[in-house]
Amino acid sequence: MLKNSKPVTESLLKQAHHNMPMGVADNYRYWGEENTVFVKSSQGCTITDADDQEFIDFRLAYGPIILGYRDSRVDKEVVTVITERGTISGFSTDLDSQVVELIKQMCPNIEKMRFANSGTEAVIGAVRTARGFTGRNKIVVVEGGFHGLYDEMMWKSDVDNWDTDTEIAPKITAFGGGIPPATREHLETVPLNDFTAIDEVFARVGDDIAAIVIEPILGNCGSIASSQEYMQKLRDICDANGTLLIMDEVKTGFRVAKGGAQELYGIYADLTTYAKAMGNGYPVAAFGGRADVMDVIGFGNNGVTHGGTYTANMIALSAAKATLTILNETDAYDTINKVGADIQHLLSRVFTKHGIEHQFAGPDAMFGIHFGHQIPNNYRDWKKTDSDLYTQFAHNLIESGIMLEPDSREPWFICESHQHIDLIQLENIADAAMKKAIAERK
Template sequence: MMLENSKYLFDRAQKFIPGGVNSPARAFKSVGGTPVFFDKAKGSILTDVDGKDYIDYVGSWGPMILGHAYEPVIKAVQETAAHSTSFGAPTEIEVEMAELVKRMVPGVDKIRMVNSGTEACMSAIRVARGYTGRDKIIKFEGNYHGHGDSFLIKAGSGALTLGSPSSPGVTKGTAKDTLVADYNDLHSVKELLNTHKDEVAAIIVEPVAGNMGCIPPAPGFLNGLRDLCDAHDTVLIFDEVMTGFRVAKGGAQERYGVTTDLVTYGKIIGAGLPVGAFGGKKAVMDVVSPVGPVYQAGTLSGNPLAMAAGFALLSELQDKPVHYDQLEEKTTYLFNGLKKVFDKWDVPVHINRVGSMISVFFTDEEVVNYQTANTTDKELFRDFFHEMLQRGIYLPPSPFESWFLANSLTQDMIDKTVAAADKSIEAALESSKVDSK
């Protein structure tokens, strides 16, 4: 396919930006080719710098739940920017935003705004350590919580996509305080807690994994984590950077009926602007400076543009829960269409879905954790991805990332996606036959 302007921009970018991208998740390392550079978007249609349109299943990695350039969000940003883009001082919209989140999410008594999901997760871990007086944390293989040192141990997302689940630059001292369990395996968690009795400050988990593809929690898994944390006086942290306000109005806590001690948010809380937040129970949050001794600060935290945008988006989701019903219906419709296509071509496949998050794994295995996610046919996904891209369907450029649907998707767009999948898997299978000869 012709990507003349994208290729030109990518060549320029590689001279001044590592790898030509400002986040590895945007690179096409695992699928090959040139990353698509975009110019504009509206609803669920992206337009690249060459003027080609695509149906979007990335949604800026989740926050565009009602579509790009959503009118109330754009209006809120424009009106707020006219007053100033930043004060470095408190504003009323920060208070309104905190009150709104508390109304929407069970278990959030207080919340602190930060500037990214990574910062939110780093801060939550520091707070948990300060609250408990312990050093170690438990995370899960294939879960990704941003690029903080504590998290780049057997991580997901770009680290998994690029084949480096751990990162140079992470010290041995940091690594020894990060214990890794198997996702959806309570026994592995129990063993770590018993081996390191009274040493574990927190368990942090993606309640629905999204950074090794969409993987739902097994029945009882999240409740089991809650029980184990209660038994060991350990802080339970849900990383809801992906699931927050997406899988339900109150996120995964509402969907699965599990109340955490701390929860972290990212892009969606600012409708796609750079923002994050962490919040939780009053007793835990009250150790945060300036009330308590755990220091956390950010000059641009609670930025008025991000707060105004996020307030406009979350208010819509709060006032019109029908959005979630419509997203469930659309994602189910896509699921059924894709399943029919892959069955037609007798392709080994498992399609995982939670709410409006969905992933296609080209494997016979049921995908429940890091090990089973890794059984997916990466070469087949690579060929399928490029065939879909050529037909105007923009998927995450990795077999280990969730797809995100927006409510701006129409049935016609989904029908076009399924039709493109039919043609794309046929071409991808033919390419596999040629490659094997």
């Protein structure tokens, strides 16, 4: 059990309140005055907070850590490159093509790429490219998906405030202030795995739909997955209507398989976005796909503009090169998938012992946990699960040194370093955390 008093954390948060809104550098890092975490160091699959309390981490910075924190194989490559060559020059380097060629070996859907610095930037690039290629405006997204913090993608299906007994669809609301209503003009939202809804949108505005943008496995909604048939439906409806299929693999890419979710489905996108796992925590992202589509990027009449000061900097690309080489050439995925499966088995034993109906969603490297009698089919179904019990369980785990997001919409992320954790100890901690959560509920 962790200490109740966290004097260093308290003082850091107090100081931070003078310097940043909410006292944090990112809204989602604010977990309240009592629970906001300040990290002092990380190693492998553990993080240590400012008060020297150690956590086994299943949050992994929202997914980028695929090998482990401070992986020496990756860090060494980055340090060598930046000390011997530098960071940026505003010119091309040989690393640009080396990294794309590595990605092409792993992801057969990629013919040409461009780099970016974050998942958000990669999505912006892919959507702009799709619009440039098709000459159309609209994009279709899926309820419960997340594609980054830029105005057009900051419209969400307000399932939190939605009544599950109604036939009426949840309202689409802005994430918050500062988002002009006009940014919603070209956005269409459909529930995942709903064939009627996608047919209806295409019947209504199909000739102006540039792209469907989808996370094939909802990394921001408990790893609820598209069915094989639905993914095929999206591929077919895009082909029939001259629309591009963009798969946002910012979370799933280089995590759930070498070739990401597309390898698992055997269904391929026209454009794909990558970030997170491709750099094991270094800020690197990319988008790419069909050469004929990507070649719309350029100068001249209607050429799509893409670039940026830090694009393809050598910190990012050396990290990507090292991470992808390891993922491509070692058995890291076998290790990650095995430990992910073992953890689900032990959690399942704990939930069953306590009489909790439960479901796991998504792949072993990034699984969601849902308390209920069936795997949710989409975001609306998620609302019918007992997410409050999950949150209580998660808080109890955190108190016992297991870090995760206390919201069942965020999956458990597994990295190669988790192979070293003590599974018996984890099972005992989970058992106590669930026992306490049930008692707290009564």
